[in-house]
Amino acid sequence: MVIKPKIRGFICTNAHPVGCAAHVKEQIDYVKSQGQLENGPKNVLVIGASTGYGLASRITAAFGAGAKTLGIFFEKEGTEKKTGSAGWYNTAAFQAEAEAAGLWSKNINGDAFSNELKEKTVATIKEELGKVDLVIYSLASPRRTDPNTGETYSSVLKPIGNSVTTKNLNTSKRIIDEVKVEAANDEEIANTVKVMGGEDWEMWLDALQQADVLADGFKTSAYTYIGKELTWPIYGHATIGKAKEDLDRAAAAIKEKTASLKGEAYVSSLNAVVTQASSAIPIMPLYISGLFKVMKEDGTYEGTIEQIDGLFRENLYGENPRFDDGGHLFQNYKELEDDVQARVQTIWDTVDTDSIDDLTDYVSYHNEFLKLFGFGIDSVDYDADVNPVADIELV
Numbered sequence: 001m002v003i004k005p006k007i008r009g010f011i012c013t014n015a016h017p018v019g020c021a022a023h024v025k026e027q028i029d030y031v032k033s034q035g036q037l038e039n040g041p042k043n044v045l046v047i048g049a050s051t052g053y054g055l056a057s058r059i060t061a062a063f064g065a066g067a068k069t070l071g072i073f074f075e076k077e078g079t080e081k082k083t084g085s086a087g088w089y090n091t092a093a094f095q096a097e098a099e100a101a102g103l104w105s106k107n108i109n110g111d112a113f114s115n116e117l118k119e120k121t122v123a124t125i126k127e128e129l130g131k132v133d134l135v136i137y138s139l140a141s142p143r144r145t146d147p148n149t150g151e152t153y154s155s156v157l158k159p160i161g162n163s164v165t166t167k168n169l170n171t172s173k174r175i176i177d178e179v180k181v182e183a184a185n186d187e188e189i190a191n192t193v194k195v196m197g198g199e200d201w202e203m204w205l206d207a208l209q210q211a212d213v214l215a216d217g218f219k220t221s222a223y224t225y226i227g228k229e230l231t232w233p234i235y236g237h238a239t240i241g242k243a244k245e246d247l248d249r250a251a252a253a254i255k256e257k258t259a260s261l262k263g264e265a266y267v268s269s270l271n272a273v274v275t276q277a278s279s280a281i282p283i284m285p286l287y288i289s290g291l292f293k294v295m296k297e298d299g300t301y302e303g304t305i306e307q308i309d310g311l312f313r314e315n316l317y318g319e320n321p322r323f324d325d326g327g328h329l330f331q332n333y334k335e336l337e338d339d340v341q342a343r344v345q346t347i348w349d350t351v352d353t354d355s356i357d358d359l360t361d362y363v364s365y366h367n368e369f370l371k372l373f374g375f376g377i378d379s380v381d382y383d384a385d386v387n388p389v390a391d392i393e394l395v
């Protein structure tokens with residue numbers, strides 16, 4: 001099958017197996033170029049391991065520290081007629097690279113919010129790893145079914161309090177327009193917290209602790225984005241921000257419950273990067289395109305793998321971890337520097353449709369977006385016939 005990108009709005013509905021493999025390899029090479037991660041994790045569970053920050057975490061643990069990794073994700077396999085999802089191909093590529101490097105890795109595909117999947121994970125850890133010493137929680141999902149009630153909750157990306165009208169880079173039409181987003185009601189806020197808050201992270205840690213598969217001195221981290229004024233209307237001061245605040249509650253609860261194990265539970269604040277999850281958030285394409293312009297000019301921009309590699313080396317396993325004022329591991333400090341934010345603000349205030357390419361680096365944004373699905377990579381021949389079926393060994 002010859003595979004070309006099929007973009008619908010903010011999503012690409014297909015993926016290229018060879019391109020995804022090249023993207024994974026690029027990330028592995030970056031981590032290897034940083035050298036061995038001393039005193040890193042040994043047995044790692046990554047929940048949300050197939051794309052974005054979770055995949056970068058898995059790659060860093062495996063290829064930086066030589067860790068065994070168990071990856072959890074929800075992805076679609078390819079068939080002769082239809083491509084699989086990018087996360088499926090990423091995982092197939094990761095597994096092949098891990099195998100070639102002599103690194104143990106296993107995968108579980110299914111709904112991480114369910115009790116069944118947690119039970120399967122616990123059984124696999126018991127059988128194969130004994131205990132885990134690092135648990136990364138990197139799920140991004142628009143909905144969640146509560147495993148105990150069977151009720152399904154949907155999250156919304158809406159402001160809290162008043163409706164917001166904001167400038168927007170419309171990626172389908174490649175124009176600058178405005179979006180108006182109505183304020184969320186109380187039920188929508190509560191539902192978003194239910195989906196993207198800390199409840200499921202806590203349930204995972206409860207299940208792991210009850211089964212006695214958490215090692216003494218284990219670490220766990222969930223990921224958040226804490227930005228400044230520009231992103232507050234739709235992120236910080238909005239439903240998703242509210243949900244992320246609940247991670248702080250969960251981190252404190254996990255720490256308390258696992259005190260006898262001397263467990264460490266962190267919420268880590270990371271850069272705004274192009275992922276499948278962030279491209280769905282209205283203001284992010286314009287914000288990130290402006291950020292690319294400023295930080296790439298300065299040579300300070302870090303993408304997904306640079307952020308996570310830095311998080312592991314400097315913070316999770318570093319001697320002097322950096323915290324923000326809210327007690328989160330602080331990895332996006334360069335993005336939040338006043339000078340950077342002020343320059344992005346100027347771009348934001350002045351850009352119009354005609355000046356998108358002069359004032360922002362939307363070209364890089366778009367390239368990064370394509371890359372998420374394995375497209376736009378120089379080394380890949382997109383006219384070649386490729387097999388859309390890729391094998392992953394699943395538990």
Ligand SMILES: NC(=O)c1ccc[n+]([C@@H]2O[C@H](COP(=O)([O-])OP(=O)(O)OC[C@H]3O[C@@H](n4cnc5c(N)ncnc54)[C@H](O)[C@@H]3O)[C@@H](O)[C@H]2O)c1
Nearest residue numbers: 048050052053073074112140141224225272273275277278
């Ligand atoms: N993208 C950003 O700019 C950004 C910035 C800071 C923090 N974060 C946070 O990082 C975390 C990961 O986000 P991302 O942007 O890497 O997202 P992503 O969409 O790239 O990855 C989501 C992962 O979750 C998995 N997943 C989704 N639903 C699932 C389910 N029901 N069961 C099992 N697996 C499921 C997917 O398979 C995938 O592995 C989120 O908490 C997000 O808020 C993202």
